[in-house]
Amino acid sequence: MTGKEILEKFGYYMENEPVSIYPFSPVYRIHDIVVKRTQKRPQPLVNYTTYLYKEGINVVVPVKLKMDNPQTIGDETFVVYPFISGKDYAGKDREIYEAGRLLGNIHHLSPAENVFQLGMYDVYDFTIDEVVESVKNIDKHAKHNDFKLNTELLHRRLIQIVSQQEVLQHASLPMVMTPHDYKANNLIYTPAPYLIDPDNAVWIPRIFDLALALLLFHNEMETAPDQVFTPKQWALFLKGYQEYISLSALELQCWKRAIEHVFLDEVMWLMAEVKEDWKRTSQRKLFASLLALLEDKSAYKLG
Template sequence: MNSIAILKEFGFNAAEEQKSIYPFSPVYKIHNYIIKKTQYPIERARNLIRYTTYLKENGISIVTPVNINSSNPKQIDDACYVCYPYINGSNYRGTEKEIMQAGELLGRIHALSTFENTFHLSGYDVFDFYHHEVDRDMKKISDFVRSYQVNIPVQKLKDLLHKAVENQEKLKNASLQWVETPHDYKANNLVFQNKPVLIDPDNAKWIPRTFDLALALLLFHNEFSSAPNRTFTPKEWKLFLEGYFKHQTLTNAEITAWEETVLHVFLDEVMWLMAEVEEDWKRKEQRDLFVSVTEILFHIKDYPV
């Protein structure tokens, strides 16, 4: 469906097609509102809003739908959309204060999780990778590395990802603590006022909390021009955890499985990103981030929990 029709469903009249402000999904800004795709079908979208409303009612700075004269969110054909207020503030710049504040917000969110997935968020279940998938994606990554002359030790990375495939069943059965969380916790999903406000909770899941933490370690700075073109330094990671651990204490099982967790999350969230989007490789800042994120795997002991 075109943007004019989508906006009209929410009561906005646009004279011409709107350009998405986000390259990977329809996100339209009109006046002081954001209209974007959310979870589908509508039952999942409503569960998401119940969850984010719960977080907001318990003091979390997070975007929730605006009150309009019709349903919000709503299903339109084979997709669901939601109308949020546009949140003003500053972009993340990677200061020590912002890093600690971001870690603390994630810790507070995890602390509010129920024990039984009360909001019926979709559960993480990606434990079915195969060695041939690693070979396929690493062939693409190898081609990019060679074409763009990037300093990534391809065979070393490939060996680690095959190890992740072998470890996934063990990790699936590990005694990890699961949480409700907005997931996709990255700098481009935060706006900073006095403290950070989470502006994109639409990937919310029921997931092991250390998986959520590992995603922040690997991709917190991904695809965001005001963030550094690299992952956290060990010092910055310590600051992030300092904020996070104000509200969380990991179990021995989670700590023991941490290195395998980071490797698995790379397999799930980073491998495809590096393999499928050549446009990323054309930009030096993203190539630099790819180098940095792979280096974390080779120096994971510098990033403990």
Template sequence: MSGIEILNIFGFEVKEEPTSIYPYSPVYRVKYGNQDVVVKRTQSRAGSVMSYTNMLKDKGINVVTPVKLKVDNPQKYEDTNFVVYPFIKGQKYTGKDNEIYEAGKMLGQIHSYSPVSNFYDLLVYDVYDFNEEEVEGSMEAIFQHANKAGLKIDSAIKTKLMESVANQQELYCANLPHVATPHDYKANNLVFIPEPYLIDPDNAAWIPKVFDLALALLLFHNEHEEAPDRIFTIDEWELFLLGYKEYMDITDEEKRFWEKAKQHVFLDEVMWLMAEYEVDWQKSSQQNLFKSLLRILIDGNDYKII
């Protein structure tokens, strides 16, 4: 994929291949007049995402929305959609209590502005089809990566993930409250000015609200150099929820399914992360995060949403 060609379709004239500022996908910081902007990948339903994020911005949420250009924004390059956002200057998350509280409050605000139906035609969460063979394959890879890193993985992890496979149909039929949400709500998608500002809303989806909370618990500190190399402590999680509950209630049904939802999100979002990225097991920060994630899967009953 040519970075030059991606930038050229937006009218940015560059002659040398640009360097991505993000290691996992093409993200280019360039000048647009006197303004710094970021060109990045967005999802297939680009128009839906932009309509949704424009609504959030109109409601007062600090979230990036497309820069007005002389050409359409977003644009499609080959089979991939790209968008130009303003570059937001601010402080990175460092795990301070006030940052955690404000991040929880922002997610509560975002959820509170969700329509009651999928008005913005966002991607609908439908991942309820994991099977035992997938868990077997992923666990084999995880055990191998951990061995190379000199770590021993408790075999109870596999048992927990097999339980999650068995629970999928019950979760699917539970009729849990859904919300429109940026999903992927974590520290490296926020900057603080000093209030949190969401700089990557491009995974926006229509999903069970309790799944979005579980994802924040499990992966808020993922891929972030300044964040603690672990999940939230119980006190930090309660602080996050304190901010969240200023704007959004948690239903009795969500509380009843919380443990199963947490395990399901681990199955969907964490298992593949641990299995696919062997290099992360060699990084001390990610290795420590993985160890804390494995602990919460085996014994995380103190992480509640009551």
């Protein structure tokens, strides 16, 4: 299915094949709208984001069209969102604080139950074989790009994290509905942060979502710093977040393991499978800071 064919399904006709504005998936901007891929079962997502929007959250919701929006085209589902004008994140203190505040408000607004029937996070089945294969790929990328890596240490740490999956799975951590994938390249500042990509929305342990923001907020963002949050920046993000959320004693207890699990789930895959990232100096620096954080999380507490 070509970009032209996708756009035509929504009533937008192009003479030439459109070019995606995002390198990793089809995202087409036409004037004041954006057409992008979304969840294959989109109605729970639409119901959830519409709820957030009505509650005053700056989040895109599908544009009203004469035809269905979202709609399934071939094997994928696409949605038309409004194009949001504003500035990209640049790592300024106020931007970080406001981003934390927005995530806190989103978590605060989550009902206690999964009333919109979002997909449920259930990734607790990593195996030692997967770790071995991933570390092998990471080591290959590191050597190819002259990246200093303690392969043996990484292997040992990830194996240890695999062994604690079941503990987290059965910990009865507080759950939230959240757009997930909450990072700088999914926000536009208007000047308040506006969430432009809620399409990974899921029902997930709250501190997993928070840990993902800690680890990958600066991922794949040219205008962002080329490292994870500094301890000062993390404190600013957390200050904004905690205007709305008081974390439980159980979450505080499980925080370190949550960071490690999200590293296993998100960062290991990123470093092992996205070969193109290793070609960029800024991304290699981000990887180095992620590995350092994995070994020493003492400066990234929850208060």
